[in-house]
Amino acid sequence: MCGIVGYVGDRSALPILIEGMERLEYRGYDSAGVAVVNGDMTVARKAGRLSELEAELEGRDLPGLLGIGHTRWATHGAPTDENAHPHRDCSGKIALVHNGIIENHDVLKARLVGEGHTFMSETDTEVAAHLIESILQERSCSLLEAVLEAVNVLEGAFALVCINSDDPDRIIVARQEPPIIVGAADGVGLVASDIPALLAHTRDVIPLDNRQVAEVSRGSVRVFDFAGEEVTVEPVHVEWNMEAAEKGGYEDFMLKEIFEQPDVVRDTLRGRVDREGRVKLDEVHWDDETLRRISKVVVVACGTSFHSGMAAKHSIEHYTRIPVELDLASEFRYRDPVLDETCLVIGIAQSGETADTLAAIRFAKEMGAKVVAITNVVGSSITRDADAVLFTHAGPEIGVAATKTFLAQLVALNLFALYLAQQRQSMDPAKTAETLTALQALPEQVEEVLRSQGEVHRAAKRYADASDVIFIGRGVGTAVALEGALKLKEISYIHAEGYPAGELKHGAIALLEPGVPVVAVLTGAKLYDKMLANIEEVRARGADTILVAPQGDERARALANELFEVPVTKPLLSPILDTVPLQLFAYFIAKERGLSPDKPRNLAKSVTVE
Numbered sequence: 001m002c003g004i005v006g007y008v009g010d011r012s013a014l015p016i017l018i019e020g021m022e023r024l025e026y027r028g029y030d031s032a033g034v035a036v037v038n039g040d041m042t043v044a045r046k047a048g049r050l051s052e053l054e055a056e057l058e059g060r061d062l063p064g065l066l067g068i069g070h071t072r073w074a075t076h077g078a079p080t081d082e083n084a085h086p087h088r089d090c091s092g093k094i095a096l097v098h099n100g101i102i103e104n105h106d107v108l109k110a111r112l113v114g115e116g117h118t119f120m121s122e123t124d125t126e127v128a129a130h131l132i133e134s135i136l137q138e139r140s141c142s143l144l145e146a147v148l149e150a151v152n153v154l155e156g157a158f159a160l161v162c163i164n165s166d167d168p169d170r171i172i173v174a175r176q177e178p179p180i181i182v183g184a185a186d187g188v189g190l191v192a193s194d195i196p197a198l199l200a201h202t203r204d205v206i207p208l209d210n211r212q213v214a215e216v217s218r219g220s221v222r223v224f225d226f227a228g229e230e231v232t233v234e235p236v237h238v239e240w241n242m243e244a245a246e247k248g249g250y251e252d253f254m255l256k257e258i259f260e261q262p263d264v265v266r267d268t269l270r271g272r273v274d275r276e277g278r279v280k281l282d283e284v285h286w287d288d289e290t291l292r293r294i295s296k297v298v299v300v301a302c303g304t305s306f307h308s309g310m311a312a313k314h315s316i317e318h319y320t321r322i323p324v325e326l327d328l329a330s331e332f333r334y335r336d337p338v339l340d341e342t343c344l345v346i347g348i349a350q351s352g353e354t355a356d357t358l359a360a361i362r363f364a365k366e367m368g369a370k371v372v373a374i375t376n377v378v379g380s381s382i383t384r385d386a387d388a389v390l391f392t393h394a395g396p397e398i399g400v401a402a403t404k405t406f407l408a409q410l411v412a413l414n415l416f417a418l419y420l421a422q423q424r425q426s427m428d429p430a431k432t433a434e435t436l437t438a439l440q441a442l443p444e445q446v447e448e449v450l451r452s453q454g455e456v457h458r459a460a461k462r463y464a465d466a467s468d469v470i471f472i473g474r475g476v477g478t479a480v481a482l483e484g485a486l487k488l489k490e491i492s493y494i495h496a497e498g499y500p501a502g503e504l505k506h507g508a509i510a511l512l513e514p515g516v517p518v519v520a521v522l523t524g525a526k527l528y529d530k531m532l533a534n535i536e537e538v539r540a541r542g543a544d545t546i547l548v549a550p551q552g553d554e555r556a557r558a559l560a561n562e563l564f565e566v567p568v569t570k571p572l573l574s575p576i577l578d579t580v581p582l583q584l585f586a587y588f589i590a591k592e593r594g595l596s597p598d599k600p601r602n603l604a605k606s607v608t609v610e
């Protein structure tokens with residue numbers, strides 16, 4: 001949450017900061033601000049989208065070779081100009097931006113007010129600026145030393161980026177939990193909370209580790225632990241390029257990302273299936289004996305990643321016969337789960353930074369479990385906390401609503417389930433090979449689904465004014481129903497609920513009345529007739545039916561007000577196809593309602609606070 005950028009170099013900082021903030025606006029967009037040093041510290045802040053700040057800055061000259069910028073997702077204090085970052089100390093010489101929550105801000109504020117500091121905002125962040133000022137006054141030390149002292153006083157979660165107009169050559173960065181990346185290239189020093197903001201300058205980045213402080217100057221980065229000891233760090237090379245972080249002619253990132261899915265599926269499979277029809281996962285280094293000893297798999301994730309985990313439970317249990325528990329990461333460690341060294345925990349997070357998922361896997365490790373992470377971001381926190389990492393190769397996902405990373409997760413999870421089954425010899429090798437062939441056919445099948453966007457668009461126009469939409473499915477189709485409902489509600493603000501179809505008659509059926517759209521996912525051969533029966537129940541209440549059904553299914557056609565046909569694949573892989581029309585449905589409805597699908601209200605792309 002919150003986008004942070006920082007620049008020190010030989011060019012005017014402001015345009016570079018604004019460009020970086022544009023690339024990071026998906027992390028928070030309720031207000032934005034910049035601070036630039038040119039002798040004095042100049043700060044500009046504005047509530048609302050970044051464009052409001054840009055309008056405010058129009059025609060203003062803000063020269064300076066050092067600066068920081070921030071796009072905010074509010075935690076403490078309403079999204080106003082005053083609460084927008086950067087925040088300053090009393091002298092106006094120190095400016096800082098922050099992502100996270102400073103939990104002891106009340107106590108510190110009382111102390112600092114007692115010392116004579118004046119606060120200008122309602123944020124928790126401002127306390128850090130005054131604390132650093134107070135340390136500088138007391139010790140006459142460098143900004144680096146003051147920040148090193150401050151981080152040992154601040155409690156909670158913070159990625160802090162701080163500059164001092166008395167020292168225009170460096171940016172000091174501190175991390176306790178929320179991600180922050182630093183880099184240096186050709187006489188410039190760079191800071192950002194996410195990779196896309198750095199791609200224009202460098203593809204070699206240093207994601208700071210937890211409890212580290214960096215001093216970023218022109219062409220150099222020095223990193224220290226919180227005790228002030230300098231540590232050696234190696235940059236991580238990022239394969240993504242600038243083009244991947246652009247809209248590439250599409251109206252919105254979300255649409256571009258939906259249409260990238262055939263390649264994403266292809267790329268996530270690439271190199272992971274050998275010629276003999278076996279899964280090859282070099283990242284998973286456990287020996288077969290260790291894999292055979294696994295007695296239970298626990299999947300932890302949030303939001304869309306939770307839904308991919310929900311579908312994966314079916315695949316893992318079916319292929320491996322290992323029991324699978326599925327937990328929302330935010331609930332997991334508070335329910336006293338039973339874990340030991342024979343348990344394998346799968347943490348799924350496209351960003352690799354979701355605070356609850358990180359906390360869940362750390363807890364699992366403390367309990368002795370093995371942890372594998374499924375993530376899309378190289379160098380993200382989850383990659384350091386997990387014992388093994390399986391990357392999804394989706395490229396940067398900028399749209400706040402997860403789309404292509406969901407499909408990539410489903411592919412990676414199915415591969416992982418097949419790998420477990422293969423190494424434990426719990427699945428007939430011929431069946432494994434057959435399933436892998438079906439997986440490899442998916443990119444073209446996703447392309448086929450995308451070609452029928454016209455039908456989905458027509459349905460979206462028809463139901464764009466709905467106030468409630470119910471989604472139902474069975475088996476893996478339940479995960480698709482929940483994901484379809486989440487997509488719709490988060491970007492169109494229509495109330496949407498996903499249910500296992502069999503549960504409908506235990507309560508939610510009371511919501512049905514003539515005209516209410518019910519989206520039903522008709523997958524899974526053995527559940528097909530039961531789904532048809534549920535669809536009949538829906539129709540009997542006068543509700544409209546929007547069916548996701550196998551191509552050429554005449555029984556489905558006869559029962560549908562709108563029909564989204566998808567090619568046939570193996571039932572356990574069907575979410576990879578069935579989800580696509582529902583992503584498009586949500587997207588087109590949001591557009592019909594005049595909303596911005598890339599930046600839905602109140603949301604942020606990475607949820608780095610609990």
Ligand code: M6R
Pocket residue numbers: 302303304305348349350351352353354357400401402403486487490603605606607
């Ligand atoms: O980065 P993660 O996969 O851990 O993110 C989890 C959720 O925050 C995320 O899926 C969220 O639900 C999206 N807005 C869904 O579109």
